[in-house]
Amino acid sequence: MPNRTTHVFAGGAIGLAIALMDKQKNDLSHQPLFASLVGAVGGRLPDLLEPAINPNHRQFFHSFLVLGTVGVSMYEIYQWSPESNLEKFIRGTLLTLFGAYGSHLLLDMTTPKGLPLVGKL
Secondary structure: OOOHHHHHHHHHHHHHHHHHHHOOOOOOOOOHHHHHHHHHHHHHHHHHHOOOOOOOOOOHHHOHHHHHHHHHHHHHHHHOOOOOHHHHHHHHHHHHHHHHHHHHHHHHHOOOOOOOOOOOO
16 A cells, blocks of 8 residues: 555656656756655645545545546646746646656555545545
8 A cells, every 4th residue: 555655756756757758858857856856745745635634535636537637737738848948947847746646646546445536625
């Protein structure tokens, strides 16, 4: 069952992978350490928004609806062709953050509790 360490590690690994792959798309890419840190935060973000204080903590921010939204958002952000260095930085940060958030939900989806379709807000 994924725990805090698993989510942080997976998010950091996703951040690193996105930073390394994104170099081909843009001239300016994140430093691997920064991307790993952003990924680690993104990997923990669902549990920061909905703390695991009880077995039924998985609600809206841990739902299939949010997972789908994250996926569509990542696609749209990936298609974006930024022009300025600031826009390239924002694009890379958002890709990393959303990718790590999605990794958290995918890991939670494999548990017996799974994810709710929509959950309560």
